[in-house]
Amino acid sequence: MPMRHADLSVAPKRILIIKLRHHGDMLLTTPVINNLRHHYPDCEIDILLYKETEAILRAHPAISVIHAIDRAWKKQGFVFHLKQELGLIKAIRRRRYDIVINLADQWRSAIITWASGAPCRIGYAFSKRRSAVWRQAHTHLVPTDNFGQLHTVEQNLAILAPLNLAIDNDRTSMHYSPSDDRVGREKLAAAGVTGAYIVIQPTSRWRYKCWDDAKVAALIDGLGEYNLSIVLTAAPDKKERQMIDHIQSLSIGSDAVSLAGELTLPQLAAVIDHARLFIGVDSAPMHMAAALDTPCIALFGPTKLQHWRPWNENSTVIWAGDFAALPRPDTIDTNTHERYLSAIPVESVLQAAKSYLT
Structure with missing residues (x-):
């Protein structure tokens, strides 16, 4: 041709x-x-x-x-x-x-x-x-x-x-089907979630983007005062599901439920869309929350914030670099097990959550 x-x-x-x-x-x-x-x-x-x-x-x-x-x-x-x-x-x-x-x-x-x-x-x-x-x-x-x-x-x-096209709208968008929505609601109901809830996605394929398991558990316990269900999500990856299990084992006063590995991405989008709040690390679900305009708290470490922050005005970014020195993003060994987000205090995340929930 x-x-x-x-x-x-x-x-x-x-x-x-x-x-x-x-x-x-x-x-x-x-x-x-x-x-x-x-x-x-x-x-x-x-x-x-x-x-x-x-x-x-x-x-x-x-x-x-x-x-x-x-x-x-x-x-x-x-x-x-x-x-x-x-x-x-x-x-x-x-x-x-x-x-x-x-x-x-x-x-x-x-x-x-x-x-x-x-x-x-x-x-x-x-x-x-x-x-x-x-x-x-x-x-x-x-x-x-x-x-x-x-x-x-x-x-x-x-x-x-x-x-020569004028930019009419720079918003991102995430779409899911009615069947995705139905499955998401069924999964929530099966887990005992029938009212308002918060989605927490603490995992990433790269461990250096993750917060400490103990701090995630403390966050879950700290959110208990709002009487909202806590839904933990993650990819089907075995290590991510083990991380969710560990977080649940460390949580003392909360009945957080896990849908880790049980949802496709469109089904996860439906679950995030109906949540009161999304809290997560730098990952695709965080961008999904921003696209769906679900209130979002995004935890970042040595990532180029200018490029990858949530793209909406209904989000709060908490950057580990505000609490400790971080290596330059281009120098990171993506296979490292070090969690650079560990410098982020639990109280900072709880305060950000309070601004959305009260």
Whole structure:
């Protein structure tokens, strides 16, 4: 299929967005999706992502087709992997996109962008990608010189500059289906939660982002005065579930219930959506709470706050760096077992919770 020529004065019929990152990153692409839908209401908007993150965007009403890369392909051998990659490119080319928006920084995403055959192919002018190959893959490159001062949402929205689109709304959005809502309510009821509740998500795939188990337990006990159920959530990961069990064992005066590993991400979104308050560490559920406008207390350690803080005005960030010296985020060994959030006092989190609950 020969390359077509771009005519940006004509409303596109199909747009593909490429983002190959983690769950939270995918949620932070939703302002791009939402603005494209606002300006091009009749356009089909598709997305290419990693298969494991599909649940974050599956229920988004503006998305027509989801293309997914399964990172397990490579475990099936070279021939199988190559066949799947070529099949993906063929599926993308068959869609005949007018615009491809590459929000990723991988060479893989650039190759797919170029191979799409789209007449308009927008990417970022990353300093680490200053090459003829990267330039050839894109027809428009957006400068990234000021990205150090921008939130990830603002970085993502900058990709729309070549289209001359006014930013109508920069809010993130999290969608779930009626069945997700029903399952969430059923899980709560089965756990004995029939009234108002607080969701606490103390876990992360990276231990350095976690608070001390004993302090989480003390927080749970301290919240007892509000007569609200406490719901603990976590991923299905064995270590995360063990962490939840340990926290429950340390809690003295509370009957906190655990839904750790029992909810899909959309079901978790439904549970968070109906909560009085969400308290959690830097993780995808924290970004979900912000997107759902559930009051949110976010605990941060050596993370780039400017990039990853909750993107709404109904949140409070408690940063461990206000209580102790922290290493620079770029120097962190992500496999460390050290918990840099341990400097955060329980009382600071309780005070923040009080401001939302009274």
